[in-house]
Amino acid sequence: MNHHNETRINVLFVCMGNICRSPTADAIFRHHVRAASLDHLIRIDSAGTHAYHSGEPPDRRAQQAALKRGYSMQGLQARCVEISDFARFDYILAMDRNNLSDMQRDCPPDHLDKLSLLLQYSEHWETCQEVPDPYYGGKQGFEIVLDLVESASEGLLRHIVDRIER
Template sequence: MGYSQAEKTNVLFVCMGNICRSPTADAVFKHHVKSAGLEHFIYIDSAGTHAYHIGNPPDRRSQQAALKRGYNMQDLRARKVAPEDFSRFQYILAMDYHNLELLQKDCPPEYQDRLGLFLQYSNQWNTRKEVPDPYFGGSHGFEKVLDLVEDASQGLLKHLSDQYRTNAVER
């Protein structure tokens, strides 16, 4: 049985240009969701706060680092956060404080509680709050992004799974 996007929990990952961090989070989280058998319950997307790269695939270095770990991002294309995203997505997770602030400025008051930092779901990186932008660095930066995103993806998946169990018990 298929579920419409409106019936799913919708998660949006956001960085600046939507070519490095947020598509990495998109691909990694989709992989974990599918592995958990929850792809019928969770819709995942990514976007940028800026329109620098609309329609472009993720950065080649991001794709290469992700492929080494088994994550495929080749079908993803950059887009800018749209006004309707604030009502469509229950979780709008920024990669850093700067992009979170930009989202907070554009987000209607009734949806502010949907905004947060992705690393708030991290289990291993408790003191780190931001996923650093690897764009101007070397390959080690893309590996670090993957380390952070993999951990936060597991934490977010656990959070959502716990919510589904709680909701199922309450019904």
């Protein structure tokens, strides 16, 4: 894959309700991609496996925690994963095993290889494989999500850049 054909790579981050973890990943990864001047090549979106919050903005606590680190969730709105997403996206990254198995159940077999856990791209993978849901916890939960997602975003971007340059 080279720059000449300007292949776009589409990345989808998925959690349960698409209001805490996946919009956080969306905002952080978007920030890294923009900093690397690759926004013309990499498209980013997020969705939830459940439609509880469809149309809502991200959780205010998640937005505030992210903003403190310079990540904006401006304009993001919760939506549910749709069958067409499996064909449209190249990377479909789940925050935890429940999200992953929910998607594996619905995903057409020829797209299953696009599904993985986000933290597979993190240096913390050996000790931590799931991004814990901060929804019912205190402030600290949102900080943990940011730490884990920052690490995975850096790893994911390195992985994609290698793929683009090959």
